[in-house]
Amino acid sequence: MRAVVLAMVLAALGVLDAPAFAQEFNLVIRNHKFEPEEIRVPAGKRVSIYVSNEDATPEEFDSTALKVEKIIPGKSKGLVRIGPLDPGRYEFMGEFHADTAKGVVVAE
C-alpha cells in the first residue's frame, strides 16, 4: 500500500515537474513570414515556442496539427506551448497571411 502511494506521489511530481524541463525555441514573424520556417524539436516532450511578431499587424499562429490557435498582436511576443508530439512533420501558418506565412515543426 505504502509503495503504491509513494509511486503515485512520484508520478504526480513527475507530471508537475515536466513543464520545468520544457525546451524553448524562438520564432520571428517579419514581413508576414516566419523565420525560421522550420523548427526541429524533440519528440515526446512539451516544448515552448516564443513567437515574436515584428510586423505592425496582428497575426494568428494557427495549426490544427499542433492544436494551436494563438493571436499575436503587432510588435509583440506570444508564447505557444506544444507537445508532447509523435515524430513527424507538423505544419503551421499565420492565418491572417496564409499565402506567405508558413512553417513546419519537425519532431524527432
Added chain:
Amino acid sequence: MLGALVIVFREVLEAGLIIGIVMAASRGAPGRGAWIAAGVLAGVVGAGIIALFAGAIADAFEGSGQELLNATVLGAAVLMLMWHNAWMARHGRELAAEMSAVGAAVTAGQRPMTALAVVVGLAVLREGSEVVLFLYGIVATGTSASALLLGGALGVAAGVAFTALTYYGLISIPARHIFTVTTVLIALLAAGMAAQAVQFLDAAGVIHVLGQRLWDSSAWLPQDGVIGRLLHTLVGYTDRPTELQLAAYLGTLAAMAALTWTVGRAPSPVRERTAVR
C-alpha cells in the same frame, strides 16, 4: 479579396451555426428575437473590446491570458447550454405538445432565454474578435484595403445566409421532434466546446496530464477541410484528439445526460396539470 472573404466567412459561419441552433431551440419563446439580437450586439461590442486589448490580454498570466480567456468563454458557454438542456428536460414535452396542438403562435411561457442569449454573445465574441483583428490588419497595411474590406463584407453576408439556412433547415423539422433534435445538437455542441476548452487549458500550461494523442484521422477527414470544419463546430470533431479532450467530451455528454435524467424525473407542476402520459 478572396482571402478576406474566406477568413471572415469561416469565423461568421462558426458563430452562425451556433446562432442557428439556438434560434431553432428557442422557437416559440416570447421576445426571443430581442434576446438573440442583444446577444449578438453584446458579442460584437465584446469582440471589439477584446481586439482593442489583445496585447494586454496576450501578456496577462505570464503569456497565457488569451488561452485562459478562451477556456473561460467556452466553459461559460458549456454551463449555459447545460442549463438550457436541463430546463428543456423539465418543460420540453409540454412545449412541443402546445406547439403541435395550436401551432407556434402559443407563447410558451418563460424560457431560459438568458442562457441562450449568453451563448450567442460568447460565440460572437470569440469568432468576432478574430475578424476584428484581421480586418484591422488589412486597414493598417492600407494596401487595396477597399477590395479586402469588400471581401470581408461579402464574407459576413455569406455567413449570415448560412445561419438562415441552418435555422430554416432545423425549423422544418416537425414540432413534435424539434426540441429533441435541438437538445441533442446542443449536447454535442457543448461537448465539443468542453474539448476545446481543455485544450486551451493545456496550451495555457494549466493542465499537463493526458496530453497523448489518441488517433490521427486527418488523412481521411481533415479538420481544416470544409466538412471537417462544419463537424468541428457542430459536434466537436477533432482529427487528432488528446486523451484529455476525449475525456472532456464524454464527461460533458455524461453530465448532460445525468442532469437531463435527474431534472426530467423530478415532479413538474406543469406536467401534473396537463397530465402528459
